[in-house]
Amino acid sequence: MSDGVWWASQDFWRKCAIFVTAGMFLVLILLTFHSLAAITAGQDRVPAYSVINHRIDYVFDEERNMKVPVIGEEAPLFGEVLSEEEARALVDLGKLTVQAKNCMNCHTLLGNGAYYAPDLTKAWLDPGWGNEQARELLMTMFLKDPKTNARTYGTNRRMPDLGVTDEEVRGIIAFLKWMSAVDTNGFPQGFEPLPQGGA
Numbered sequence: 001m002s003d004g005v006w007w008a009s010q011d012f013w014r015k016c017a018i019f020v021t022a023g024m025f026l027v028l029i030l031l032t033f034h035s036l037a038a039i040t041a042g043q044d045r046v047p048a049y050s051v052i053n054h055r056i057d058y059v060f061d062e063e064r065n066m067k068v069p070v071i072g073e074e075a076p077l078f079g080e081v082l083s084e085e086e087a088r089a090l091v092d093l094g095k096l097t098v099q100a101k102n103c104m105n106c107h108t109l110l111g112n113g114a115y116y117a118p119d120l121t122k123a124w125l126d127p128g129w130g131n132e133q134a135r136e137l138l139m140t141m142f143l144k145d146p147k148t149n150a151r152t153y154g155t156n157r158r159m160p161d162l163g164v165t166d167e168e169v170r171g172i173i174a175f176l177k178w179m180s181a182v183d184t185n186g187f188p189q190g191f192e193p194l195p196q197g198g199a
């Protein structure tokens with residue numbers, strides 16, 4: 001062991017540690033801004049909130065070899081076209097309600113949460129709602145009174161009544177519709193959407 005070798009000196013390694021830590025700190029800051037830009041609504045993969053004014057389909061893309069959301073013609077939620085600001089406020093209300101009522105205690109959203117109840121990422125496109133025309137009404141009835149309108153998917157699991165107001169229900173549905181338009185790289189795998197456009 002010779003103290004004379006430059007790469008064996010304590011000073012050299014101390015400097016290395018400082019440079020690497022400072023360098024990685026910068027990378028972390030850059031990645032944070034990069035991620036924030038990529039997940040902000042209004043991007044390629046995360047649509048603007050006013051997407052709730054449109055029909056959302058989920059179709060197979062040959063090139064990517066997975067299903068991707070396709071934003072179609074105007075199909076306003078509850079028959080009312082909202083401005084970007086109004087749509088944002090409604091989706092916000094839905095998201096806050098979903099957080100306040102801790103829906104994740106049973107459900108997953110974008111894959112996060114509990115596995116007691118179905119994943120809600122594509123709940124808006126669930127074929128279980130029967131057809132496009134009935135969907136908004138059925139979702140409203142279900143969320144207002146999930147016990148009476150239980151669907152259970154053959155599991156016998158029941159969703160409790162969470163006491164959400166009419167406005168909160170509209171918000172939740174807007175939030176679910178918006179979330180179904182997020183490009184999730186084909187998650188959940190193998191999901192077949194409700195037939196769209198009378199198809």
Ligand code: HEC
Pocket residue numbers: 097098101102103104105106107116117118119120122123126128129146149150151152153157158159160162164172
């Ligand atoms: C205690 C567990 C539990 C909690 C908490 C819960 N759910 Fe559910 N939810 C269920 C179960 C179980 C089902 C399936 C049974 C059914 O459909 O009747 C379900 C079904 C659903 C469905 C239909 C899913 C689909 O793909 O069609 C939606 C939408 C939904 N829940 C939304 C919510 C929202 C929004 C919240 C929070 C406000 C919430 N749930 C909180 C248990 C829960």
